[in-house]
Amino acid sequence: VLTKDQSQLFTADWGGRVVSIASRTEDGMLKFLQPFVQLHMLPAGTEARSNADGMTIAKGNWLLTATTLGVQVSDSQGRVHLIMPMPLGERHPSNVTLHGNTLYATAGSKVFRRKVILEGSQPWE
Helix, strand or coil: CEEECCCCEEEECCCCCEEEEEEEEECCEEEEEEEEEEECCCCCCCCCCCCCCEEEEEEEEEEEECCEEEEEEECCCCEEEEEECCCCCCCCCCEEEEEEEEEEEEEEEEEEEHHHCECCCCCCC
């Protein structure tokens, strides 16, 4: 996912536990790729990957990442502050987006929504 000003790109490692960040040059090339967020994982021996998938950015540069544990919310320094789990018995989320202060997450064939304090960030704002 690109930042609002499109100067940085976040990439999720589905099979690992890291969200990386890279700077985007004016011609669209990427440089300075480095680890940014260390995602939280299930206890050892259960699931060896984060299944990090969909991401979105909220106002204030909060990064929301869909993972096995739920939606992990990280600040602009790459620290995870909150993990919002999916309802009991549901699959882990695969995509997330914010519309206003409503978080939408897909899991399997279902879409879930939840009111949150964060607010979606639109590129034109």
